[in-house]
Amino acid sequence: MREVKLVVVFYSRYGATEQFALAAGVGAVQAHANIRLRRLKDLADGETIARDPRWTENLERMNRDYIAPREIDVDWADVLLVASCPESLRETEQYVEAVLATPGRNDHLLIVPLVDPSSDAPEDRLASAREQARKAVENARKLKA
């Protein structure tokens, strides 16, 4: 079985997108991928974040749990799975644009946006994330064959 290296890049404020991204990570591991999880930094300024205690609390935890994506992650990856936050799409949009604009980047890199069916029941939502990740790994494996 060919090794597939996958980075889940997400932006989350209150933890919901983080959970969705983690479920995608589990799906990728289930599909025998080697994974990394990376959280995009906030574009909002510190004052805006400080006015929102729930955001501040989650940010402190997520800053401990994840680092931001680095260039070497993109160089390493076969697949970037991107999970956006419904409260703000700017972080992931800017990140994907920057990756696409990087000179000399890996031409074979698959960039796959995760579709969050946020209206579904929590379990269905996480199952969807796992399934999307599994499919992305299978597709990457086929491309490497």
Added chain:
Amino acid sequence: MITLRLAKERGHADHGWLNSYHTFSFANYYDPKQMGFRALRVLNDDRVAPGRGFGSHGHRDMEIISYVLEGSLAHKDSTGTEEVLEANMVQAMSAGTGVIHSEFNGSAKQPVHFLQIWIEPAEMDVEPSYQQFAYDPVEKKGRLRLIAGPDRKTAEPAALIHQDARMYASVLAAGEALEQPIAKGRYAWVHCAEGNITLNEHALKEGDGAAISDEAALQITGAGPAGGEFLVFDLA
């Protein structure tokens, strides 16, 4: 035959927040001659700075046992488990079909010193699971206290792993001795976690290990000024 794996010969990575010694190949330390012993694949001796740790990362098809020597370790995983592990507690995670977990020093002030052990499972694709239990430290004094094994029913609480392997912990005072027979065709690994011990006349100090094959028994004695704490793995 006893083959020593000395502490000073182990792989080493010092990231500032993490000071890790690898008995077997792990991460950036790769030695094709040190890829594990029987089903024992990883034995890392980790010291993590206060408040720091390993962010969320994935595992698949591995039995992962954490044995804390000093401090506390906070664990969180995708099965929904969130626990804090301290000395004289054992955590075992069967990664099976896949889990994502994070491990951090549970203290903002004290470093944590723990051993992380990976045992290759005999069975793939099992449902991921997490086990944690505490035991009285007296239970490992002067005897081998079972920590993990494949048996569903044990005389004392132990973690269930999906491999024909048993992990024991023991503390021997200086001069105190024990003997453990090795069944024919079985192998063993001994890891000196702290202090000093003598294994069949070989002196082992903190971080030293030994691969044992074709031996009928282990004779282990506490040595040095204060004896030692060690792990014994009984392996197929």
